Amino acid sequence: NAGVTQTPKFQVLKTGQSMTLQCAQDMNHEYMSWYRQDPGMGLRLIHYSVGAGITDQGEVPNGYNVSRSTTEDFPLRLLSAAPSQTSVYFCASRTGGIRGQETQYFGPGTRLLVL
Amino acid sequence: QKEVEQDPGPLSVPEGAIVSLNCTYSNSAFQYFMWYRQYSRKGPELLMYTYSSGNKEDGRFTAQVDKSSKYISLFIRDSQPSDSATYLCAMSYSSASKVIFGSGTRLSIRP
Numbered sequence A: 001n002a003g004v005t006q007t008p009k010f011q012v013l014k015t016g017q018s019m020t021l022q023c024a025q026d027m028n029h030e031y032m033s034w035y036r037q038d039p040g041m042g043l044r045l046i047h048y049s050v051g052a053g054i055t056d057q058g059e060v061p062n063g064y065n066v067s068r069s070t071t072e073d074f075p076l077r078l079l080s081a082a083p084s085q086t087s088v089y090f091c092a093s094r095t096g097g098i099r100g101q102e103t104q105y106f107g108p109g110t111r112l113l114v115l
Numbered sequence B: 001q002k003e004v005e006q007d008p009g010p011l012s013v014p015e016g017a018i019v020s021l022n023c024t025y026s027n028s029a030f031q032y033f034m035w036y037r038q039y040s041r042k043g044p045e046l047l048m049y050t051y052s053s054g055n056k057e058d059g060r061f062t063a064q065v066d067k068s069s070k071y072i073s074l075f076i077r078d079s080q081p082s083d084s085a086t087y088l089c090a091m092s093y094s095s096a097s098k099v100i101f102g103s104g105t106r107l108s109i110r111p
Helices: none
Strands: A004-007 A010-013 A019-025 A031-038 A042-051 A054-057 A064-066 A076-078 A087-094 A110-114 B004-006 B011-014 B019-025 B032-038 B045-051 B054-058 B061-066 B071-076 B085-092 B105-110
Touching: A004 A087, A010 A019, A019 A031, A019 A087, A042 A064, A042 B085, B004 B085, B011 B019, B019 B085, B019 B105, B032 B061, B045 B054, B045 B061, B045 B071, B071 B085
Parallel strands: A010 A110, B011 B105
Antiparallel strands: A004 A019, A019 A076, A031 A042, A031 A087, A042 A054, A064 A076, A087 A110, B004 B019, B019 B071, B032 B045, B032 B085, B054 B061, B061 B071, B085 B105
């Protein structure tokens, strides 16, 4: 049971490049989310999904796309990278239901630097 | 004004001391309250989870929620150097709604 895995661990991009951050979980969790963490800002929700085929926007969705074709995978796509997207990105997953938030697990993060 | 306010610290205390970490919030509709611990260059991990008001204890950790004051606390007894980390408070309106995080307090326990 690997929990939540993220790849790559670290990435450098040039402005305008695109890339996909990968996230996978093996706990059969319905809910998956993407957050970004910036100094002094805490964790901010980018996009989330409550099940395969269902996604919705969080607080800061601009410049990012997601899809959820399987329960296990939830990739985050940067369409045209900008320096403002330099951040640490965390993927999280949890069960649904009334006590779902007790089961939330985060991945180890991807550090992204956009030059 | 942010929905959730948390003093960023850093907070430095000697080993064995009692640590008090706090968050205030503005929206009385929050019902679920959580504390996460995040070690350097790692993902956050859930430490404590409380529904509505009251106290919850787990080993050396106690989480307290005062909804009338819109104030939550995490107490760490007999603090250890291994408790050195960033602590994030988090809260949500319902079990299905998004979670709002505080900015985190950096804690250092001196041996």
